[in-house]
Amino acid sequence: MLDYCPSLRAYTSWGYLSQQAYKAHVRKYSESLKEEPQPLTLEQRRSQEEQQRIEKTLMDAWKEWPNLSEKARVFHLKTARDHPDLPISILVLEKATEAPNG
Secondary structure: OHHHOHHHHHHHHOOOOOHHHHHHHHHHHOOOOOOOOOOOOHHHHHHHHHHHHHHHHHHHHHHOHHHOOHHHHHHHHHHHHHOOOOHHHHHHHHHHHOOOOO
């Protein structure tokens, strides 16, 4: 086991590093590398881009809510209801339940 790292082997043979400390260092720093994240598939990328587009649209609608027409409000409410997993959807739905002037 001491052949693993010559410099550490020298420190243990000279008494600077105990055998127990050496083994602890080997365990700590010899962990296997984590897997690299796999690149997104074309379908996953499209889904992610679509989700980002919807989030941006809903964020813009939320910011401009008092200025939106009734038709636009209904459209964005439908979009927010179709995507309840997005945090901005909750904000849009809350904005819709506020007073008409807000």
